[in-house]
Structure formats: C-alpha cells, structure tokens
Amino acid sequence: AQSVTQPDIHITVSEGASLELRCNYSYGATPYLFWYVQSPGQGLQLLLKYFSGDTLVQGIKGFEAEFKRSQSSFNLRKPSVHWSDAAEYFCAVGALRRIKAAGNKLTFGGGTRVLVKP
Amino acid sequence: SQTIHQWPATLVQPVGSPLSLECTVEGTSNPNLYWYRQAAGRGLQLLFYSIGIDQISSEVPQNLSASRPQDRQFILSSKKLLLSDSGFYLCAWSIGGTSTDTQYFGPGTRLTVL
Numbered sequence: 001a002q003s004v005t006q007p008d009i010h011i012t013v014s015e016g017a018s019l020e021l022r023c024n025y026s027y028g029a030t031p032y033l034f035w036y037v038q039s040p041g042q043g044l045q046l047l048l049k050y051f052s053g054d055t056l057v058q059g060i061k062g063f064e065a066e067f068k069r070s071q072s073s074f075n076l077r078k079p080s081v082h083w084s085d086a087a088e089y090f091c092a093v094g095a096l097r098r099i100k101a102a103g104n105k106l107t108f109g110g111g112t113r114v115l116v117k118p
Numbered sequence: 119s120q121t122i123h124q125w126p127a128t129l130v131q132p133v134g135s136p137l138s139l140e141c142t143v144e145g146t147s148n149p150n151l152y153w154y155r156q157a158a159g160r161g162l163q164l165l166f167y168s169i170g171i172d173q174i175s176s177e178v179p180q181n182l183s184a185s186r187p188q189d190r191q192f193i194l195s196s197k198k199l200l201l202s203d204s205g206f207y208l209c210a211w212s213i214g215g216t217s218t219d220t221q222y223f224g225p226g227t228r229l230t231v232l
Contacts, residue, residue, distance in 0.1 A: 034220070043124075043208055043223040044162075090161065094219075105152075105177075106221055110161040 002027040004093050006109035013081050014117045021076040021112050023065075023091030033074040034092040034106065035065055044090065050074065061085070086116040120145035124209050124224040131231055137182075137196040139227050141209030144190065149211040151192040152221060153184055156206040168192060204231045 003026045013019050025031055032051045036044040048059025055067040065076045074091060092106040121144045131137060143149050153165040164177045166184035174184050181200050185193045192209060207227045212219035 036223075041226070041228070043225045044210075046220060046222065049220055105164060105167060107164075108162040 002031070002093050002095065002107045004091050004107050004109035006089075006091055006112050008112045009110070010113045010115065012115040012117060015083050016080050019076075019078045019081045019085070019114065021089050021091075021114070023074045023076065023109060025072055025074065025091070025093040027093055027095065029095050031093045031095065033065075033067060034094070035059065035063070035074075035076045036090045036092065037061075038088045038090065038111075040087070047076070047089075081114075081116055083116045083118065086114055088113045120211070120222065122209060122211055122222060122224040124207075124227050126227060127225065128228045129230070131199050131229065133201055133231055134198045137194070137199050137203070137229070139194040139207055139209075139229070141192040141194075141224055142190055143192075143211045146190070146211070146213065148189060149213060150219065151186065152210040152212075153192065153194050154208040154210065156208060156226075158205070162208065166194070199231045201231050204229055 005024045007022050034049045035047040037047050038044045047063050048057050048065055050057045050067045057065050063076055063078050065074055067074050088111045090111045091109040094106045123142050125140055151168045154162045155165055156162050165182060166174055166176055168174045168186045171186050171189055174186060181203060182194060182196050194207060207229060209224040210221040212221045
C-alpha cells in the first residue's frame with residue numbers, strides 16, 4: 001500500500017528566509033507526486049506535480065520540488081518566504097494507472113503547517 | 119474552464135440528524151469525483167470516489183454514504199450524524215480516463231456536529 005510521510009507537523013520561518021518541507025513516500029510502482037497548499041478554511045490548491053522527466057519541478061508562487069527516487073523523497077522548497085505563504089502544505093502520491101476504473105486515487109501526507117514570522 | 123462548487127460552506131447539525139452535502143463540477147464531462155474528510159489537525163482521508171453515474175466506491179466503513187445521480191453531481195449523505203462526523207469535507211474532481219490525473223479541490227464544507 002502506498003503511504004506518504006511529512007515528518008514536520010509545524011515549521012516556523014522568518015519572512016524572507018528559505019523554506020524546505022520534507023515529504024517521503026512509499027510506493028512499489030512508479031509514483032506521481034503532488035504538493036498542495038491549503039489556506040485556513042479553504043480548499044486545496046495545486047502547487048506543482050511530478051510525473052516524469054526532469055526531477056526538479058517548478059510550480060506556482062515561486063515553489064519548486066525535487067524528486068529523488070533513491071531517497072523516496074519529494075521535498076518542497078522556496079528560496080524566500082512571503083507572509084502569504086503561511087498555510088498548510090500537503091504532499092500526495094498516486095500511481096500511474098491506465099484504467100479509469102482505478103479512480104486515480106491519491107494518498108496524502110498528514111500535512112505541514114507553516115508559520116511565517118515578520 | 120472547469121469549476122467546482124460545494125455547498126453549504128458551513129453547517130451545524132445536532133447528533134442524530136441527517137446530512138446532505140452537495141458537490142457539482144462545471145466545464146468538464148465524465149469526471150472522476152472524490153469526497154475527502156479532514157478532521158481537525160489531521161490530514162485528508164478519502165471517503166468515496168466515483169468514476170461515473172451510480173458508480174461509487176467506498177474507502178472506509180463509516181456512517182456516511184455517497185451518490186452520483188448526475189454526471190457532474192456528487193452528494194455525501196448520512197441518515198444519522200455522529201459527533202465524530204465533524205470535520206472539513208472536501209470534494210475533488212479529476213479528468214476521467216487518464217493515468218496521471220491531477221485532482222482539483224472545491225472550497226470545502228465545514229461540518230460541526232453538536
């Protein structure tokens with residue numbers, strides 16, 4: 001069964017500092033990986049995704065993530081954090097399936113809440 | 119472009135009362151649809167997914183049920199709510215039929231059971 005671990009429940013970072021959020025996944029087949037962001041009381045917004053190809057993926061809002069197969073990781077980074085980046089971040093893993101009947105389900109990590117200090 | 123709607127946005131219900139949450143998607147046909155629950159301080163738990171009308175799969179045994187009476191409508195229901203049903207309910211959709219579908223989420227419904 002697939003699983004996702006986000007080891008850090010909370011991270012506090014100063015505005016302008018760099019941010020890195022960790023994500024480790026477990027899946028036997030070829031994974032596809034996502035990072036979503038959730039502002040308080042809101043739905044989830046897709047930041048970026050990795051399916052194949054270049055292992056460094058660029059997303060919206062200045063975020064990037066690097067897929068490292070050997071470490072089963074897909075860490076999210078941002079060089080300089082803005083106060084508006086305070087939110088909860090979710091990593092998710094899905095499987096490459098070729099039939100609609102599988103439903104393309106995703107497994108989410110527990111989330112990392114990011115607090116930004118002025 | 120595609121949009122996803124959920125209503126109501128917030129709901130406060132007594133224990134033992136029924137529940138109906140609605141999700142609709144616009145701008146696409148034959149989507150995969152999903153219901154998730156997010157309990158306070160916890161991650162997302164997939165409750166149901168649907169690949170077509172009247173085709174519902176349940177991921178966890180529980181007090182809830184789902185229905186898909188129309189192609190782009192997904193309903194989450196309960197006959198009698200429990201305190202443990204409180205949480206934030208998210209509906210999501212993805213393009214059906216491809217193997218690398220991104221899921222897009224609605225704004226969510228905050229349910230409080232008292």
